[in-house]
Structures are given as structure tokens and as C-alpha cells.
Amino acid sequence: SYALTQAPSVSVSPGQTARFTCSGDKLGDKYFCWYQQKPGQSPILVIYQNTMRPSGIPERFSGSSSGDTATLTISGTQAMDEADYYCQAWDRSSYVVFGGGTKLTVL
């Protein structure tokens, strides 16, 4: 079965750049997205179709991919960005899969 791998945690200081990676077989050939989830809240879509940002999502959130790895980047991280981040992928030959999530700590 298809699997997506994320690091358990990332820590940055305010103003620094936070990077989250998501790895999966030929992930760069699939469509993927990223969600932010704060404690006790529903997930929020922050990147869709690999690089697109929904309306209302700050420009400091960006998505990219290379080979088997997708990356979510937060430039100029703020305290309000502290949350769990999940990647999700889908293509017509597989079902929808989530990564295990990465917890962002803003020190």
C-alpha cells in the first residue's frame, strides 16, 4: 500500500523558515496538498495541487516538490503557525493517503 513519511517534529525560532518534508514513491508525479491542524480544531487546507495557496492563507506558506519528496515551507514563521502539519496525496491508481504529521514548535 502507498505510504507517505513525515518527520515527527520541527522546531524553529520566530522569523525563521520552517520546512516540512513528505516522502513517497514517485510523489512528484502525484497531486498532493498540505493541512494545518491546531489542537482541538479541524484541519485547514494551506496548500493544494502541490503549489497553490487557498484564499486567506498567508503568502508565507508555499509548496514545492522534487522527485519523491514534497516540501511545505513557512517563511518568517510566526507563533500562530505552531500546529501539526499533514501532507495528503492521491492519484487515480491509489486511494487517498495522509502522512503521519509533523508537529511544529515555535521556540
Added chain:
Amino acid sequence: QLQLQESGSGLVRPSQTLSLTCVVSGGFINNDDYSWSWIRQPPGKGLEWIGYVYHSGSTYYNPSLKSRVTISVDRPKNQFSLKMSSVTAADTAVYYCARSGGFGLDCDHWGQGTLVTVSS
């Protein structure tokens, strides 16, 4: 503004069937551009996709749950439902409904989630 609201039993006995409904408001479920998903999250753990349904009734399920899950749509009531049979404690989770679409079936609108506990 599209809104989704889950409802159903919060406590289910082991081996029984879990039943949840998601009511869609502020938009129509009868839309070819979107599918309607169920996703769950065990306490303290990550997200797990359960499956999705189109307004036509076509469904797609997570292979690991497929034998126990049925997702259906009720177009006149603008809602869709989840049934999961033979539940165990491992099915205890917050269950979310969501609208999914686009090339990657990304979920752009989510319900608030409902906690379902499996316990005798």
C-alpha cells in the same frame, strides 16, 4: 459559506455498527466538481482517510476498511452518511466529514468533527 455538520451516536458498543451523518449547508451536494469524504483521527494520532462518495452514489474506500464501511448520499436532504460495522476500540476517533475536490481530492471544507467512542 459552505458548512458541514456531523451528527450521530457518540458511544457505540463493540461489534455494533457506527452511524454518522453529515449535513451540508450553504451549498449543494449535487455538484460534479466535488466528492464528499469521511476522515477520522484517533485521540493523539494522525488523520486516516475512510472513503468518499460522489452525488451519483459512486464510492471509493480505504482498502483497509472497505469490508466494514458504507458511505451513501441523500441528495434531497443534502447530506451523506457513514456506516462502519463490527467496530472495536481501535475505531474510537474523532470523525470528520469534508468536501473534497480538485486534481488531488484536497479537502477544502471540513466539519467540526464528532468523537465516537467504542466501549461497552
